[in-house]
Amino acid sequence: MRWDVVGEYIFSPKVLQGVGLTLILTVVAMILGCLIGLVLALMKISNSLLFNVAADGYIWLFRGTPLLVQLLFWYNLASFLPKLTLGIPFGPQWLEFDTNTVITSLVAALLGLGLNEGAYMSEIIRAGIQSVDQGQSEAAAALGMSRRRAMRRIVLPQAMRVIVPPTGNQVISMLKGTSLVSIVAISELLYTVQVIYARTFETIPLLVVACIWYLILTTVLSIGQHYIERHYARGATRNAPDTYMTKLRKLLGRTTPITFEAKAQDRV
Template sequence: MTSTASSSEERARPQPIEAVPVRHPGRWLAVAVLAVLAAMLVNTILTNPGFRWPVVGEYLFSPPVLNGLRNTLILTVLSMAIGVVGGVALAVMRLSPNPVLSGVAALYIWLFRGTPLIAQLLFWNFLAALYPRLSLGVPFGPEFISFDTNTLINQFAACLLGLGLNEAAYMAEIVRGGLLSVDEGQSEAAGALGMSRAQTLRRIVLPQAMRVIIPPTGNETISMLKTTSLVVVIGYFELLTSVQRIYSTNFQTIPLLIVAAIWYLALTSILSVGQGFVERHYGRGTSRGDTGARLFFPRRNPEQSAGAV
């Protein structure tokens, strides 16, 4: 009886499924093509004498290049500070129920986003042609203090005005989008608790909006680092200007441009990693709180890793 029951159970037991892996010939073909292209790229970089890698190493840490790099970093930090502060103010004005404030902010954004940045840099640099002297005083009345425009707005000030005020127009739209992403009911609840509009913005809306604001702000910072190279049109000494002055005398154009590219890539990589940390900080407490910018080794979901075959 027992042997009969056992044989019946064995016959009823389903046979194990033989899983056949899905073939992906297209993937292997793409990998092969990319491997060949990568080998060709490495070969031309290492064997082409036109790159002149000894010249690159000679000027990579030269004092003129490092001085231009320092000026580039200063311009990036100060211009982004002006852009962020101005962008927050413009976004609040843009969302204000006051039509005058909203209209002024909309006009500012339209003007600075609608004209080229190079034209704005040139305008601020040659402002003295329009206003030889700038003064403070009562409108249509006496002047209290007066400045020579060329003395007040030098090349550095023209760079900050051009880059910072232009960036404020873009940051205004980024901040406005972040503020609008917060549910309006939270502002109404804060108002019911007796909070003023400023308190609601500072304590309730902005902390939540930062999750939306931070990623594009990081992109704008990286973009600003490279956009500073446009100040070459007014002759300010930054990274690209420094290498241009060097290769204009020794005619080593390609090696000096590679030097600038290496520094730009290094700085953008550092900024990208920093952006990832800031995103994770403001993303705590959400299901997407660990989605920082990982350049090379993105973390996989543990459930996906366990279920991967």
């Protein structure tokens, strides 16, 4: 293990650029996935058979095929559709674009990650919405609220308690899943260190650099998830979950030594 090499490249400008692109991919893909997931979840719980079938078909397709295959499909879309047109199917076409110009490597990566994530987020959001008691919606209807307003003001805020924990897990999975886009030559963290060790032949130290950065980023995301969970847990539980610092302060604040006599008094 060459720790001197690890120290040399851990804050290298190229590596930091890869870290930045990894974060951008994670944020944009998760936003896209959450928006798609919310629409699909609302379609699945609607009374429309057409919406139900369309949502189920989307989830079946994107959840049933590997993410790597989807990334390669979008990256090689030009071999199947050389031109992208905007118009009426089997009718007049108004605009035409070259596929390679529109579907760049970055766009292919965002489409692959975001569309795939939408299938998973739809089930998470649907489970959160359905976890809210039906009486909440009935009470909103009794107050004269429209179904859309009740969903936005009453149901979704309560559903966030159930949605946030698995969504945080999906964000961390997305962060690590961005390493797959190296297959389409996106200079994210893993691809960057691969390019460096292909030149220097210091394979293991550069992979350690990538692992350190992934661990740092996932740690920060985990801490953020914990505080978001505390925010939405207020009012639902008598006591919101304590942070590590709160638990540590409570532990250090115990000044009375625990003796056998004290334990005996407690039992009495």
